[in-house]
Amino acid sequence: MPLSPEQEAEITEQRSAPQQTLRAVSEGMESHLYTAYPVLDHGFIRVVDYMGDDAAICQAARVSYGKGTKSVQNDEGLIRYLMRHWHSTPFEMCEIKLHVKLPVFVARQWIRHRTANVNExxxxxxxxxxxxxxxxxxxxxxxxxxxxxGRGEALEGEEADRVLRYLRDDAMRCYDHYEEMISQEGQQGLARELARMNLPANIYTQWYWKVDLHNLLHFLRLRADSHAQYEIRVYAEEICKVVADWVPFAYRAFEDYRMGGATLSSTALDCVRRMLKGETVTQENSGMSKGEWREFEGLLG
Known part of the structure; x- marks a missing residue:
C-alpha cells in the first residue's frame, strides 16, 4: 500500500485543521496540500508546503524592470515573456516541498538534479x-x-514470467536475509547501516524534496519527456498536474516554450530560412551531421 495507516492519519489530521494566513495563497495548490497521489505500485507524491504563485513571479520581475510594467503587460503576458527569453530568476521566487515515496533506483536518477534540498x-x-x-x-x-x-518491445510469454519471478523472488529473499541479519533474537544482530547493503535497488525509500519553480521546471522538462525512463516519468507527470494548478500561467508558458517548443542551432535556423526561400536542403548541403539532420527532420515532421 502506498501509505501506512500512520501516514493516512497524519494527512487526515493536517487537512482537517486549516490555518489562517496573510501570505499569498494559490487556490489551485491549496486543494492539493497533503493529499497523496499514488505512483507506481507502492509510491506516491504529496505536497507538504509551497511558497508563491504566478503573482509572485510577476512581482519579482517588476522589481527588476522598474515601475510601469504592469500597465504595459498583463501577468500572463509578462510570464510568457520571461519564459520566452529565459529570464529564470523570477521563477525562483516560488518553491514547493514534496514528500515522495519511490524505488531506490528511481531516487538515484532523481538525485542527479542537484538543485534541491533533500532529506531521505x-x-x-x-x-x-x-x-x-x-x-x-x-x-x-x-x-x-x-x-x-532505451527500451524495446515488451517481453512476452515464458521469458516475461521468468523475469517477473526472479524480480519478486530475489527481492523477497534479500529482505528475508536483511531481517535475519538485523534480528537480535539469539544473536547480536548486524548494524542496520551494514545490513541495508543487501537490499535490492527496487526497494522503496522516501524523502522530502524542496525545490524552486525554475529548477522544478527544468526537472520536469527532462523527466516528463516521452524519452525519459517510465518509472521516473510517471512521477514527473503527476507533479506536472500539481504545478498546472499551482501556477497556471507559468505552466502554460512552460508547456508552450519548453515542452512543446524546440531550440534550433544557427545552422538549423539557416536551413529553415533556405527552405522558406524555396531551396532544396538535404543533409549533404545542410552543414549538419547525420545525427543532427535526423533530429532536425524529426522536429519538422
Whole structure:
C-alpha cells in the first residue's frame, strides 16, 4: 500500500485543521496540500508546503524592470515573456516541498538534479518496509537495439514470467536475509547501516524534496519527456498536474516554450530560412551531421 495507516492519519489530521494566513495563497495548490497521489505500485507524491504563485513571479520581475510594467503587460503576458527569453530568476521566487515515496533506483536518477534540498528516510536508524517495485507486464521491456539507454518491445510469454519471478523472488529473499541479519533474537544482530547493503535497488525509500519553480521546471522538462525512463516519468507527470494548478500561467508558458517548443542551432535556423526561400536542403548541403539532420527532420515532421 502506498501509505501506512500512520501516514493516512497524519494527512487526515493536517487537512482537517486549516490555518489562517496573510501570505499569498494559490487556490489551485491549496486543494492539493497533503493529499497523496499514488505512483507506481507502492509510491506516491504529496505536497507538504509551497511558497508563491504566478503573482509572485510577476512581482519579482517588476522589481527588476522598474515601475510601469504592469500597465504595459498583463501577468500572463509578462510570464510568457520571461519564459520566452529565459529570464529564470523570477521563477525562483516560488518553491514547493514534496514528500515522495519511490524505488531506490528511481531516487538515484532523481538525485542527479542537484538543485534541491533533500532529506531521505534513513536506513541507518530505521528499518525499511518490505515493499518493492515490480513492473507491470506491459512495462517489462527488452533492451532497445538502437538506443543504449532505451527500451524495446515488451517481453512476452515464458521469458516475461521468468523475469517477473526472479524480480519478486530475489527481492523477497534479500529482505528475508536483511531481517535475519538485523534480528537480535539469539544473536547480536548486524548494524542496520551494514545490513541495508543487501537490499535490492527496487526497494522503496522516501524523502522530502524542496525545490524552486525554475529548477522544478527544468526537472520536469527532462523527466516528463516521452524519452525519459517510465518509472521516473510517471512521477514527473503527476507533479506536472500539481504545478498546472499551482501556477497556471507559468505552466502554460512552460508547456508552450519548453515542452512543446524546440531550440534550433544557427545552422538549423539557416536551413529553415533556405527552405522558406524555396531551396532544396538535404543533409549533404545542410552543414549538419547525420545525427543532427535526423533530429532536425524529426522536429519538422
Amino acid at each position: 528516510y534513513s536506513a541507518r536508524y530505521s528499518i525499511l518496509d518490505r515493499e518493492f517495485y515490480i513492473p507491470a507486464p506491459e512495462h517489462l521491456a527488452a533492451q532497445s537495439v538502437v538506443n543504449n539507454q
